[in-house]
Amino acid sequence: MVNGYVPASLQEALEIRAGQDVIPYAGGTDLMVKRRPDAQYLFIGRLPELRQITEDENYIHIGAAVTFTEALADPRVPALMKAAVSRIGAPAIRNAGTFGGNVGNASAKADSVPVEVAADAKLRLISLRGERVVEIESFYHGHGTHDLGPDELIAEILLPRTGLDHWYYEKVGGRSALAISRISFASVFDMQEDRITKAAAAFGAVSDTVLRFRDLEAMLIGRSVAEAKDMKPAYLRAYDERLQLTEGRVSAQYRKRVCLNLLEDSLRTFGI
Numbered sequence: 001m002v003n004g005y006v007p008a009s010l011q012e013a014l015e016i017r018a019g020q021d022v023i024p025y026a027g028g029t030d031l032m033v034k035r036r037p038d039a040q041y042l043f044i045g046r047l048p049e050l051r052q053i054t055e056d057e058n059y060i061h062i063g064a065a066v067t068f069t070e071a072l073a074d075p076r077v078p079a080l081m082k083a084a085v086s087r088i089g090a091p092a093i094r095n096a097g098t099f100g101g102n103v104g105n106a107s108a109k110a111d112s113v114p115v116e117v118a119a120d121a122k123l124r125l126i127s128l129r130g131e132r133v134v135e136i137e138s139f140y141h142g143h144g145t146h147d148l149g150p151d152e153l154i155a156e157i158l159l160p161r162t163g164l165d166h167w168y169y170e171k172v173g174g175r176s177a178l179a180i181s182r183i184s185f186a187s188v189f190d191m192q193e194d195r196i197t198k199a200a201a202a203f204g205a206v207s208d209t210v211l212r213f214r215d216l217e218a219m220l221i222g223r224s225v226a227e228a229k230d231m232k233p234a235y236l237r238a239y240d241e242r243l244q245l246t247e248g249r250v251s252a253q254y255r256k257r258v259c260l261n262l263l264e265d266s267l268r269t270f271g272i
């Protein structure tokens with residue numbers, strides 16, 4: 001039993017959010033573990049406006065209260081995202097856990113976030129004041145902190161509709177299933193007219209936020225596959241120097257070795 005509100009509409013939810021000190025939640029799979037008896041909660045998990053998957057010309061819009069199980073059953077959700085969320089928790093967690101909750105948790109271990117970072121996804125944030133769309137990378141400030149106003153809700157995740165056909169995803173946990181990530185890695189690769197146009201690599205669970213280094217990716221942009229192969233040793237060396245990883249249950253040294261192995265394996269998958 002939690003104290004709080006169950007609004008009947010998004011408008012009502014936003015009014016409560018604007019006027020009261022409430023903590024929004026959807027699946028509750030993160031939040032209820034840390035439930036505070038003194039806090040007031042706002043349940044947004046059944047609001048139809050947040051439970052849709054839609055498309056427009058440029059983006060697939062995944063509502064913040066869409067569960068992982070629902071996304072896995074939807075043919076519009078890209079295979080890369082499905083690869084990541086299919087490995088979240090167990091079926092019961094995937095049935096309740098939502099995309100908005102995974103982002104809202106502000107954890108670098110959240111498994112959908114490296115995919116969103118590598119895919120250049122955006123977030124639509126809403127409040128009574130209006131809405132704003134932000135890049136997923138700029139949303140995070142550090143461990144457990146993000147750019148969400150006290151009156152705002154995450155409304156949806158915007159995933160680009162194109163450019164996600166060539167991808168690589170791997171999650172390394174303490175077990176092959178039911179494991180929180182020790183390292184997660186998502187990569188998106190694209191070419192046009194024999195030239196590399198995208199080589200995004202995002203590392204999850206290894207630092208306070210998901211890491212992506214656009215300046216290092218630039219070493220491959222505009223090159224042919226043959227040129228990228230020549231560049232590969234320098235590219236991997238640059239990541240070796242740049243990746244400053246936190247100690248966790250496993251050592252920083254182990255994490256870096258695994259990150260570099262995953263990066264190299266992804267390049268191999270893309271023919272480099």
Ligand SMILES: Cc1cc2nc3c(=O)[nH]c(=O)nc-3n(C[C@H](O)[C@H](O)[C@H](O)COP(=O)(O)OP(=O)(O)OC[C@H]3O[C@@H](n4cnc5c(N)ncnc54)[C@H](O)[C@@H]3O)c2cc1C
Nearest residue numbers: 026027028029030031089097098100101102104110111154
């Ligand atoms: C046993 C277990 C295993 C797990 N395994 C994994 C795993 O393998 N990978 C993984 O990534 N996670 C895992 N999790 C964590 C959790 O299930 C996910 O992070 C899930 O996506 C949280 O979604 P939720 O809807 O339950 O979030 P909630 O618990 O409802 O909320 C989480 C946070 O997000 C905020 N929030 C939620 N929705 C919104 C919104 N629309 N706008 C603003 N803020 C919002 C809440 O205030 C809260 O701070 C696991 C959890 C458990 C208990």
